[in-house]
Amino acid sequence: MTATSVLTRSPQPTTPPLTATRPRYSVSMGYLRAFLTLLVVAHHAALAYHPFAPPISASLTVQPRIWPAFPVVDPQRWNGFAWLVSFNDIFFMALLFFISGVFVWPSLERKGARRFLRDRVIRLGLPFMVAAALIAPLAYYPTYLQTGGRGAAGFWQQWRSLGNWPAGPAWFVWVLLAFDGIAAALFLCAPRWGDKLSRIFGGRRPMVFFTLLVCLSAAAYVPLAVVFNPFRWSSFGPFFFQTSRGLKTTCSTSSWERAWARMASIAACSRQMANLPAAGRSGRERLWWPSAWQRAWAWPP
Numbered sequence: 001m002t003a004t005s006v007l008t009r010s011p012q013p014t015t016p017p018l019t020a021t022r023p024r025y026s027v028s029m030g031y032l033r034a035f036l037t038l039l040v041v042a043h044h045a046a047l048a049y050h051p052f053a054p055p056i057s058a059s060l061t062v063q064p065r066i067w068p069a070f071p072v073v074d075p076q077r078w079n080g081f082a083w084l085v086s087f088n089d090i091f092f093m094a095l096l097f098f099i100s101g102v103f104v105w106p107s108l109e110r111k112g113a114r115r116f117l118r119d120r121v122i123r124l125g126l127p128f129m130v131a132a133a134l135i136a137p138l139a140y141y142p143t144y145l146q147t148g149g150r151g152a153a154g155f156w157q158q159w160r161s162l163g164n165w166p167a168g169p170a171w172f173v174w175v176l177l178a179f180d181g182i183a184a185a186l187f188l189c190a191p192r193w194g195d196k197l198s199r200i201f202g203g204r205r206p207m208v209f210f211t212l213l214v215c216l217s218a219a220a221y222v223p224l225a226v227v228f229n230p231f232r233w234s235s236f237g238p239f240f241f242q243t244s245r246g247l248k249t250t251c252s253t254s255s256w257e258r259a260w261a262r263m264a265s266i267a268a269c270s271r272q273m274a275n276l277p278a279a280g281r282s283g284r285e286r287l288w289w290p291s292a293w294q295r296a297w298a299w300p301p
Contacts, residue, residue, distance in 0.1 A: 029099065036096055043088045044169060046081040048074045059147050060140075060158040068166045071143045093172065094217075094245075100176055104183050105194050113188040117181060124177040131170035132238040139168055165238040174239055221245060 047053065053073045054066045108116050137159060144155040167174075186193060224244040232243045 033096075033099060036092055036099075039088055039092050040096075040169070043085055043092065046084050048072050049076060049078050049081050050085055051077045051079050051082050053077070056146050059149065060144055060155075061161050065162075067143050068140075068168070071140055071168075072146060096172070097176070097179070101179070101183075104180065108183065108187045108194075113184040116187075117184040120177055120180045120184075124173050124180070128167070128170055128173040128177065131173065132165060132167035136166055136168040136170065136238075140166060164235045164240075167238040167240060171240040175241055 047070050050070070053070045056073055057065075057067055060067065111119065137155075140159075141152075141155055144158065149155060149158070221244065228244040230244050233240055234243045235241075
């Protein structure tokens, strides 16, 4: 091969790097998620010193069972922790669910419903099983010791008598997985429903979307908080959820079976609204939500 042939050879097409198809990581959203994670840790740590923490129960089976929320109670209390816990409880879990929903739609479009759900089962289902089966009993064993009980045999006997299996703070993991399942089912049945919602609520009007989201959230929460009270939990085995924060507005009974059916319906609606910002439109049209979010959270260009 001569030097002339080398110089005159037409350039060969290069294969684009694999990273070109990967979604761009948002540093600001990463910071937000990390900060919310710290708030979750601080929230649960402060519960031990909450001024309104309940007294230590005589056993794990005594009603009312408030110890899953206050597993360890310290005799020292501080009123400042009441402000921290109350403020966090207003928004931090709802914001975590919302952030998760923002990334669901592009993930569904990139992976498809089956692969998306398989990945979520691996990333959420397996950790929940480990947390509920192993970590939760170990974490609640000090609660049993604080009641005056001694020995693993006594703890196991009381634990099996509860009628459910407290999973601790990992409850939100299975709820996320359930929401992902609903989103995957909707995507499988109607792959373009996100685009249609984007056309209906799209445009560069983030305040319209925000106002609508606030109204839907209030309609989904306030009536149930009145009916169930804001502190009620429902459960089936290791699957716990906050009754007043996950159900549909049309409810008139306290039975958890009917409440769960209404929870599934409001989850679908909430997932649609959470996925809407990331749905966008194809082609060269820019998404209205990321542009507004970038201005608010200073995404890197």
